[in-house]
Amino acid sequence: MSKTTGKMIRQPKVNRFVHWTAAVSxxxxxxxxxxxxxxxxxxxxPNPPVFLEWLQSYEITLWLHYTFASILxxxxxxxxxxxxxxxxxxxxxxxxxxxxxxxxxxxxILKKPEPPSHKYLPEQRxxxxxxxxxxxxxxxxxxFKVYQNVAGGSLSNTMMVVMTTGHNIGTVLIIFAFIGHMxxxxxxxxxxxxxxxFTGKVDQEYVKHRHSLWYDExxxxxxxxxxxxx
Amino acid sequence: MDRRNFLKRAxxxxxxxxxxxxxxxxxxxxxxxxxxxIGSIIDLSKCDGCEYQDTPLCVAACKxxxxxxxxxxxxxxxxxxxxxxxxxxxxxxxxxxRLTPYNWTFVDSVEVDYNGEKKKVHVPRRCMHCDDATxxxxxxxxxxxxxxxxxxxxxxxxCMGGAKCRSACPWDIPQxxxxxxxxxxxxxxxxxxxxxxxCDMCVDLLEKGEKxxxxxxxxxxxxxxxxxxxxxxxxxxRANDMGGFVYGDEENGGTHTFYVSEVPYEKIDxxxxxxxQVNEDQRxxxxxxxxxxENLLYTAHGFTLAMMIAPVAGAAAAGITAYKTLKKEExxxxxxxx
Numbered sequence: 366m367s368k369t370t371g372k373m374i375r376q377p378k379v380n381r382f383v384h385w386t387a388a389v390s391x392x393x394x395x396x397x398x399x400x401x402x403x404x405x406x407x408x409x410x411p412n413p414p415v416f417l418e419w420l421q422s423y424e425i426t427l428w429l430h431y432t433f434a435s436i437l438x439x440x441x442x443x444x445x446x447x448x449x450x451x452x453x454x455x456x457x458x459x460x461x462x463x464x465x466x467x468x469x470x471x472x473x474i475l476k477k478p479e480p481p482s483h484k485y486l487p488e489q490r491x492x493x494x495x496x497x498x499x500x501x502x503x504x505x506x507x508x509f510k511v512y513q514n515v516a517g518g519s520l521s522n523t524m525m526v527v528m529t530t531g532h533n534i535g536t537v538l539i540i541f542a543f544i545g546h547m548x549x550x551x552x553x554x555x556x557x558x559x560x561x562x563f564t565g566k567v568d569q570e571y572v573k574h575r576h577s578l579w580y581d582e583x584x585x586x587x588x589x590x591x592x593x594x595x
Numbered sequence: 596m597d598r599r600n601f602l603k604r605a606x607x608x609x610x611x612x613x614x615x616x617x618x619x620x621x622x623x624x625x626x627x628x629x630x631x632x633i634g635s636i637i638d639l640s641k642c643d644g645c646e647y648q649d650t651p652l653c654v655a656a657c658k659x660x661x662x663x664x665x666x667x668x669x670x671x672x673x674x675x676x677x678x679x680x681x682x683x684x685x686x687x688x689x690x691x692x693r694l695t696p697y698n699w700t701f702v703d704s705v706e707v708d709y710n711g712e713k714k715k716v717h718v719p720r721r722c723m724h725c726d727d728a729t730x731x732x733x734x735x736x737x738x739x740x741x742x743x744x745x746x747x748x749x750x751x752x753x754c755m756g757g758a759k760c761r762s763a764c765p766w767d768i769p770q771x772x773x774x775x776x777x778x779x780x781x782x783x784x785x786x787x788x789x790x791x792x793x794c795d796m797c798v799d800l801l802e803k804g805e806k807x808x809x810x811x812x813x814x815x816x817x818x819x820x821x822x823x824x825x826x827x828x829x830x831x832x833r834a835n836d837m838g839g840f841v842y843g844d845e846e847n848g849g850t851h852t853f854y855v856s857e858v859p860y861e862k863i864d865x866x867x868x869x870x871x872q873v874n875e876d877q878r879x880x881x882x883x884x885x886x887x888x889e890n891l892l893y894t895a896h897g898f899t900l901a902m903m904i905a906p907v908a909g910a911a912a913a914g915i916t917a918y919k920t921l922k923k924e925e926x927x928x929x930x931x932x933x
Binding site (some may be wrong): 372377379401402403407408410423426427428431432434435436438439440441442444445447449451480510511513514515519522525526528529530535562 | 609613620652654675678696731734735736737738740759763788842847891892896898899901902904906907908909910912913914916917918921922
């Protein structure tokens, strides 16, 4: 943190890379995935704007879907292994997160003092879990579909229905997760976290006030480090 | 963290990723039984289109066998909102000049210019039952099946009638009837379009060891069903004997239907296109006969490689970045009152 600006690092470069790569690929996967249904043909009509014509091509949207799927798989595995090695599990849901989310939301709505939080709020950890489950479901079912479509494999009729339905359920889940993620910024308090995903830094005062448990962790870490030095 | 611990963790994580990405054992075997694969020959040198009949006998037999499955929509039928149309063939159930939800095979009779003379060619048309059926693989709800014989069948109970299968089919074979099917019970104004219908190779008869209706009704033995490889060899033998051509062996990556003709298929296709032009025939259900049709999924094999590489590359990149950051240990400079 720089003392002059009163900012501190919340999201290092690696986190920002993962977040934005995943965000772009998920948004593109939703757009191109919906393009695998006869949606754009019907709703954009026979004369869509030139820049949207590509959406009506099953072929173009499918190839783009596979491209962004490869990017998302890379990012997901990178994210998992990077944090496993570094033993960083701050965003993994904890016992009591459901209750904690309820109390935090209640406090935000009623403008009451919030319970202290770690680096991530309980609902952020739950949102992460929803994204993780959706992505896992989509990647596993998608892998079967790719195996069948472009790897020259074939699935039994039952597997085909299960994988296709699973993929469709995953799509609905991730759309909900995305809407929920965006809806979080309806609360003014949450907007102070936004700069963290652009510059990596957030206000220290904000951290002290809202993420006091994380702040205390960092404090202890620094004290240990100082002891070592002396 | 020391180097040994780091390496231990990194290798465990990489091994886990490798197992996840290379395991193929979860993939269920295909429903297709190679020994039971059925193919068919449609010999254009034998088909005379039953010109002496009101309706070609194969078409009549197909209609009779399947009429209990023909859709009967409730009128009035809603348009596909926000568009101002819907596909309705229910007032044309007797139509036999094209594929419709009420006519799953038809005979396209055209005059072909070949070797300086005009020749009448009769081409029975229906689903080709492709090896790698794009309609089946790309159905967004996974409700197009392959029987153990290789017949491609649409599940009429769960089809939403989006007609993607028709767009994905190189010959635009499946045809749609609005006002029937599952979509009527969901959100009929906003999604779905009816049910798609096409030839199912009389799969119920095949299961009983019987022959499809079009074959048994053909008075000239122009249609023959049998073991796939036998049919393929026989089609090629007949084509060689007559100095002719086979259609369906290579097209769309291979199909279960082998047309045999003395006339090149380019010529037949030209005749079909010309006839459509002359009669201003733009309605669906009259397929082309262009040779060497490509399977759209075959252009994408590179994606398989990309998806196999992605997790391995992700794991490797993670190992490198984790190692670098741990070594550097970016401790945040926190202004903390101690």
